[in-house]
Amino acid sequence: MRALRFSLFASALLLIVNATSSTAYSQDKAPSFQPDGSVTSPALSIPYSVYASPEARAFFPKMLAAGSKAPPLSAPIAQNRAFYDRMNSDRATRMEKMYPVKIHSETIAGVGTDIVLPAQGVSEANLHRVLINLHGGAFLWGAHSGGLVESIPIASIGRIKVITVDYRQGPEHTFPAASDDVEAVYRALLKQYKPDEIGIYGCSAGGILTGEAVARLITDKLPTPAAIGTFCGSLLDIDGDAAYVAPVLNGQGVPEHRLTFADLPYFHGSNPHDPLVQPGVSPTLLAKFPPTLLITGTRDGTMSSVLASQQLLDRAGVPTELHVWEGMWHSFFSDPEMPESQDAYRVIVRYFLNHLGR
Helix, strand or coil, rough: CCCHHHHHHHHHHHHHHHHHHHHHCCHHHCCCCEEEEEEEECCCCCCCCCCCCCCHHHHHHHHHHCCCCCCCCCCCCCHHHHHHHHHHHHCCCCCCCCEEEEEEEECCEEEEEEEEEECCCCCHCCCCCEEECCCCCCCCCCCCCCHHHHHHHHHHHHHHHHECCCCCCCCCCCCCHHHHHHHHHHHHHHHCHHHHEEEEEECCHHHHHHHHHHHHHCCCCCCCCEEEEEEECCCCCCCCCCHHHHHHCCCCCCCCCCHHHHCHHCCCCCCCCCCCCHHHHHHHHHHCCEEEEEEEEEEECCHHHHHHHHHHHHCCCCCCCEEEEEEEEEEHHCCCCCHHHHHHHHHCCCCCCCHCCC
């Protein structure tokens, strides 16, 4: 009887699939397929995800409108930095109202940093724990205000000290300047904390740099931190389905050129296949990585590289935790009012508190 019920179910499902294939899409909107697997489709309309929160649904058009005003990557660096500093300063102000913190600047091993502390004080359990944040910004912008956006909610919710690093960026500096700075700060913190009391995380360029920095620590035979987080960017170059589909979902159209590391001034002159640039190309290196939290969204252009990085880490035997938010875009949790952002903060805090100083 069970076999019969399964057979009937399978037959019904096949009928539904066939009906959908033949009637749900008009022939004038049918995509064309190329021998290499490329798909070309006429203009299409894609509704925003029903699984996203009402707050995200309301915010999404505002995000698209704000993003449309961003200068191109080729614009003068001062113009880009001013634009994103205004955006991130506004976010940080909104965050501080929701997540009270105390902030001061400090130079560690010759590298500028901002120290973010919970206004209510670091919890007793976290007195010997610390997080290092590596801000996003295409390795071009994001210092200070961008770092605060990634640090304020985590410090406040987790009641933990967060150090956000003002690492050197392009176009003034090139790889491996940022990795040098992160290692210098990490070495200094090792004089105060045990490796298993330190975590490192970052979003976008900061997520990429987190992987590069850990690869550098391993190469230099330093003990690795207890855990890391690579968000909206991970251990591989930007590629895969999401690099093409996400721009369409975010109203930008099909990209004429896929953005890669080679397009970023910071990586000019570097070897894209160097494991210190793309740790994901070296299974031997990955096997030495600490537990890793990976975060992305279905409308994030780096989603495929994050998913592929998780698969490679898992294959190398590294414990991982992957979270993908439906309908969310690149660095979505930089805007604190959405439930999805608040869920992301909770996930990040829980992950590190479960791994540091165990």
